[in-house]
Amino acid sequence: MGAPDSDAILKATAERAGRCAFFFDFDGTLAPIQDDPESVYPAPGIIDTLAQVSQRLGKVVIVSARPAGFLRQRFSDLPDVAVFGLYGLEVQRAGGPVETDPSAAPFVHVMRDLADRARAELPAGTLVEYKRISVAVHYRTAPQLGPEVEQWAKERANELGLRLQSGRMVLELKPPGQRDKGSVLREETEGLSCAWYFGDDVADLRAFAALDARAEADPDFLAVRVAVANAESGQALIEAADLHVDGPEDVPALLERLLAQTP
């Protein structure tokens, strides 16, 4: 736990119970990172704790680089939780279908071809993850390939007019639209008086910034940034956060402290 005033934050949040939203990144935040992205699952206790949070404190929203279908499968025990996939380009709300942002639809064929090309052109040791409207290239099991993969990804981004986003041992090629975690945060906090955002990566700093902007526009709004941070995610995220925990395994304990204060 980072900030000395964490008790005050918990108390202020509990006072706003029912008017809050809790946003969570997935990989590295709710689920320990694995070499194989397909074998990543929520840490023990996460599902039960999120069920409690959504019943007693406010809505729970997952916002991740993963496809919405993958996230729904991992959170199948929490059908009321909205899952935003591909940084908000896809959403699946309670009981509804997966909806694709119209700005991303023209890129379906571009990404399919790009994934084929990545598999053909990148060296052994890279792992290509095809996500229908984006392509991620992982090099976690071969970190020495980072510069080569980055060069390839930069060239493809320029050639095809795509956005390039880097994460923890992964580079992701995305459609050029402005949809991102920040826009999800802005939309999903409308009419609320408090939001928490949990993230583990430098990419999550943008979501922190969106939360800052939301709070600046509304002095009564309580914004809480939580870094699920470690040596790999680095100091920048911890410094930008109000609270921090050391890993996904420690997220339930923080939320339990909050629930204990909630009437």
Ligand SMILES: [Mg+2]
């Ligand atoms: Mg993450």
